[in-house]
Amino acid sequence: NAKYLTGRIQIPEGLKVLEPAWKNVGQMSGDIRIPQGVKIVNGVSNWGGEGDWDGYEYAPKITSLYLPEGVEEIGYGAFAYNDKLSGDIKCPTTLKKISERAFMNTSINHISLPEGLEILEYQVFSGCQHLQDTITIPSSVIQVRTEAFAGCEKLTAFILPAGLQGIQSRAFADCRSLDYVRCLGTTPPELDPSAFDGVEKNNFTVVVPDG
Secondary structure (H helix, E strand, C coil): CCCCCCCCCCCCCCCCEECCCCCCCCCCEEEEECCCCCCEECCCCCEEECCEECCHHHCCEEEEEECCCCCCEECCCCCCCCCCCEEEEECCCCCCEECCCCCCCCEEEEEECCECECEECCCCCCCCCCCEEEEECCCCCCEECCCCCCCCCEEEEEEECCCCCEECCCCCCCCCCCCEEEECCCCCCEECCCCCCCCCCCCCEEECCCC
């Protein structure tokens, strides 16, 4: 609750888990570099845990994020509502899980998703209105969950892996610039009827393998 904390915080080497310690520190701003050795990033957002939200008016004003190799999990709502967080996010190759709402309502522009992820969780990138261009979903992903990319208005294309089994409700809803989807699998994933609600269908291309 240090609402007027300013300046720089140096995160020491040797930590294994980064908990959501910066709650209600609305004046904290700048870059955040996760140190080597951290395996689980539970966040710098006001999400204190599932269902525990203290309001985003005092969320940190983080502008960029560095995740080192070795990080394996990004926790629930870890960076949610950090609306100053922008630019490119490069996920380490060691990352195996990005939890629900981890980057919801941030201003990130691009993200590279690593092989090894299996689930794109509920609302993980929902409301990222500045996320743009093409998202290539890793070949290891088997499910895209509800509203995973809902409201990502600048995304133009998705490449779906061959092993994708299911796309849940409103997964890509209101992605208003989306006009191209390429499916690499000969067997299409199970698709909820609302998965592409709010997406213009008149100028939309779907590419599937021959045969």
